[in-house]
Each structure stands twice: as structure tokens, then as C-alpha cells.
Amino acid sequence: xxxxxLTDDRPATDPHTPATAAARALADERVDHRFxxxxxxxxxxxxxxxxxxxxxxxxxxxxxxxxxxxxxSVEHNLALMETYAQRHGLAFAPHGKTCMxxxxxxxxxxxxxxxxxxxxxxxxxxxxxxxxxxxxLANELVDPAALRxxxxxxxxxxxxxxxxxxxxxxxxxxxDAALRAAGARRPVDxxxxxxxxxxxxxxARTEADCREVAAAVAATTTLRxxxxxxxxGEVPEADHTKVTAWLRRLVAxxxxxxxxxxxxxxxxxxxxxxxxxxxxAVAEVFAEIPDLSAPVLKLxxxxxxxxxxxxxxRHLTPFNRVPEEGALHPAFRLWxxxxxxxxxxxxxxxxxxxxxxxxLDLPQAQVVRSARDGAERPATGVTVxxxxxxxxxxxxxxxxxxxxxxxxxxxxxxxxxxxxxxxLIPLVEADGTVVDFIRTFF
Numbered sequence: 001x002x003x004x005x006l007t008d009d010r011p012a013t014d015p016h017t018p019a020t021a022a023a024r025a026l027a028d029e030r031v032d033h034r035f036x037x038x039x040x041x042x043x044x045x046x047x048x049x050x051x052x053x054x055x056x057x058x059x060x061x062x063x064x065x066x067x068x069x070x071x072x073s074v075e076h077n078l079a080l081m082e083t084y085a086q087r088h089g090l091a092f093a094p095h096g097k098t099c100m101x102x103x104x105x106x107x108x109x110x111x112x113x114x115x116x117x118x119x120x121x122x123x124x125x126x127x128x129x130x131x132x133x134x135x136x137l138a139n140e141l142v143d144p145a146a147l148r149x150x151x152x153x154x155x156x157x158x159x160x161x162x163x164x165x166x167x168x169x170x171x172x173x174x175x176d177a178a179l180r181a182a183g184a185r186r187p188v189d190x191x192x193x194x195x196x197x198x199x200x201x202x203x204a205r206t207e208a209d210c211r212e213v214a215a216a217v218a219a220t221t222t223l224r225x226x227x228x229x230x231x232x233g234e235v236p237e238a239d240h241t242k243v244t245a246w247l248r249r250l251v252a253x254x255x256x257x258x259x260x261x262x263x264x265x266x267x268x269x270x271x272x273x274x275x276x277x278x279x280x281a282v283a284e285v286f287a288e289i290p291d292l293s294a295p296v297l298k299l300x301x302x303x304x305x306x307x308x309x310x311x312x313x314r315h316l317t318p319f320n321r322v323p324e325e326g327a328l329h330p331a332f333r334l335w336x337x338x339x340x341x342x343x344x345x346x347x348x349x350x351x352x353x354x355x356x357x358x359x360l361d362l363p364q365a366q367v368v369r370s371a372r373d374g375a376e377r378p379a380t381g382v383t384v385x386x387x388x389x390x391x392x393x394x395x396x397x398x399x400x401x402x403x404x405x406x407x408x409x410x411x412x413x414x415x416x417x418x419x420x421x422x423x424l425i426p427l428v429e430a431d432g433t434v435v436d437f438i439r440t441f442f
Contacts, residue, residue: 015159016109018131023106027051027440035424036355037066047424047437056432057335058374063338063352064407068428069420071435073331074107074306080326081157081305084110088283089182093117093136093272095303098420100440102130104306115161117301121146126441128153128160136272137164138231138301140171140193140202143194144178151184163226163270165193167204171221172216179222191270194250196234203230207253210373214262225262227270228254232278243278247285258286258292268372272299280318281323304415307331311413332412334363337371337394337405342356344399347382349408355421361413362387365394369406379408 027048031038039061041052057062085092091278096105100123105116113425115134117123120144143165154160166172172190179188192210195203198306204210211227217225230250232243243295254271263269269292274282281303286298304313308328318326336351356363365379381397392410396402410416419425419441429435 001280003283015133016106016131018133019102019109020106020131023103024179026103029439031424033423036422037426038424039063042072047439051436054433054435055425057428057431057434058369058407060434062279062426062434063353066267066426067286067332067334067355068426069307069438070329070331070333071427071429073329074104074307074427076329077305077308078107078111078332080328081302082113084279084283084325085112085300088287089099090274090286090300091296091409092300093134093273094306095119095126095138095301097123097439098303099306100126100407100417100442101419101425101438102441103436105130108306114297114299116193117303121149122220124162125149125239133159134161135163136299136301137162138174138229138272140167142171142174142178144174144181146248146274147178147188148182149183150188151179151182151186154186154188155184159286161189161263163189163191163200165229166213166217166223167192167193167195167202169212169216172220176220181187184222187222187224189226189270190223191229191272192217192225192251192253194230194246196230196232196246197236199236200234200322201231203234207249207256210253214257218262224266225257226266226268227263227272228257229270229272229293229299231275232273232282233275238278240281241357244285247273247281248288251285251289255292256289256297263292263294266294268271268297269294270299272297272301274300274302276302276304276313277316278318278377283326304338306320307415307418309413310364310366313413315417330411332418334410334412334418335407336410337407338402339391339404341402342403345396347394347396347402349392349394350390350411351392352387354389356387356388356392356410357412357413357414357417357421359417363392363410363412365408366411367409369407369409371403371407382408384410 031042093115094119117136193203195205307328310330336349341349362384367380383395386393425438426434
């Protein structure tokens, strides 16, 4: 917002231009008490004005705890996934639930994303409010109020492209009734969700079930079948063999539906899968999709890549299996201050469950910044053993590992539950300069 990261010199006809403009407009919001950790003396400035000051995270008045995003790591991750998708002939609709940050959506679109994936109607509304022209909703949408809103959005904007899951005749019935009651003029594009197996999450469990859903869609005028999709991350006891077998079922079902004429009249057939754990398998199997009656949109939906992490996704990213393709860089660092040192082997910092993700792994102490002289050192012998609401419990191997006032920089696990605790996140360069602020909408 304060630099050229969101500069937009594309033609006005580009469908992603409104998203970039909307992201830039967030710079006009005023800084106040709503936003954790921002300098108290910044009260009343706009976000853009504060970013333009390029304050330092450590001596520029920020209060602890403060969550920071590495500007260099975010840029690296955006570029890496853009290159990966291009190399493998994939379109990309990263899942926006991870960050719910329109500025990052704009950056993802600038880095080649086809659109943004959503999970629930609220997320889709946030996307539309910030200029997202293409939305893939990876859920069945049966809420009449949401469907009325969707019908109005589609009718008002001929360029708006939307698709969502269907996985049951009852769901189709509810969608059809709500859209007819809303007087929808454009049919809603749907993809049949193939479930990942018994005991998995949503989705029609068998090919026969999928055919029943397809027949229900064909009997309506409010819905249009455009493809098949699912989520391979729910394959029970997932490994490469089981995941690729399920993905080949997905591809075979798409080819069968096409041969049966179920996609007649569509300009593009959608085949979609791909979370953050198995997109290498998706790339492998989607490369096998045969020629169909229309061009195929091979849509990948991985979302956690934009920030990556130091825990859960660091262990399961496909780049561990294909290191020649590159590596994602963790972008989060939560800084907290030591506020109590009751014993030589125990300390407490002022960040807790309200500030850090803890649903998959505890934060990892990585670096200590001295309160005396600002010198940084590895957090050797410092371990986060637990979190209270507003405290991190730290175990230390030596009495001189920490003292009250030191800043402790921690890596986090699980981006989805890291972003959602912060409304305005400093984007920080390696030397501590804050160059922007990322606004979230959860």
C-alpha cells in the first residue's frame, strides 16, 4: 500500500484490476485501538501514512505481542507457486480462507491466479466487496439468503464467474428452489464433489451417487453442470498411491460425464482438487486428463503456501518430495516480550492463545532479541511448553538464556489459525523495516 507492491499497470479490461484497486483503497483506513500492537502514537493516521513512515518493528513504537509477516518470504512464495502452476499447466484459485486478506488476494492474482477459492458465503461476500471477479466455492451452498445474494451478484455483473460444489439431490433441490424464488436470471455453475472415501468429509461417495446428483442438476434451469471436483486431503490414510488412485477416479468420472454429454454447451470443463499437502499428485494426475469436448480448466486450490509455516505445513508440503521444484519459506514470526522470570528454568512471555496458533503445534522459539542492546541470538535452549490466554510458558536450559524485557521471536504452525487472530499485520523486511500492513477480514 505504501510502496509499489500493488502497482497496477494492466489494462482496465483485466478482470483482476478491481481487486488491486480495492486492496490499495485499504490504505485509507484509520489506525486506532482496534488493531493490536500498532504504535500508540500512530492513532489517527491512515494505514498508508503509517506504512509510508517505514518504521522499524523493534524501535518504532510497536507494542508486544506483535505478529509480523516477512515481505521477502511472502514474495518468494507467491512467485514459486506461480511458476509451479505454469510449469504443470494448472490454473490456480488459492483458498482465501487461509488469510482472508484482500491485499494478498490481489498479489496472488498478480502472480497468475485464476481466481480465489472460498468455503462459506461470508468469505465470498468479502471477496466481492474487494473486487474478486472469479470465485470457486468449495462447498455446497444451500442457504436461501446467500443464494439470493449470489443471484443478485451474478445478475448485476455479467463478468462475475462463480462455481460451487453440489453433492446431493437434496442440495440441488434446495439451491433450485432458492434461486427460482430469487428470480435468478443466470444459472449458477456447479461442479459435482466426489467424496474422498468412506469416513472422509463431504462429497458424493460413489460414481453412482455422482450420476444421481448430475441428473438432478440437469432437471433444473437454475443450475449448470460445468465439472467435477473434490479434496484429496481427505483420502483416508493418505499416501501417494491412495491419493493418485482417488484423483484418477475424479478424472475418469469427468471423462465419463463428458462422453455422456453432461457438459454440453459449456465453454470450459472444470476439474479441481489440490490442497497444500498433495498438489504434486494433483499435477501428476491432471497431466493425464484426456482431450474432452471443451477445454479443461485444471484448477488447483492450495492456500497455505502464501505464508507457509514452521510446523504442520513445513512437514507436509509436497516440495519436501520434489525439492528440485523449489521450497516455500515460512513468513510468520510472532514477537513477544519476556514479562516474568520466576526461576532460572522458567520464563513467561506476553503472547498466548489470543495471539498464536496452537491447534496443531505450539509456537517454536527461534530467536531472542536483547532488551539491552537489540542484539539477536538463536533461542538455544528456549522451548515453548504451553500457552495461556495471554502468556507463553517458556522452559529454559540456563539462567542466562532470557531476562525480563527480551523479545522472543517465535515460528508458528498452521497459517489458517494464525491469520485469524490479527486484523492488521505488519509486512516486515529482513532489517525490521515495516513496509506495509496486511488487513484481514474474518
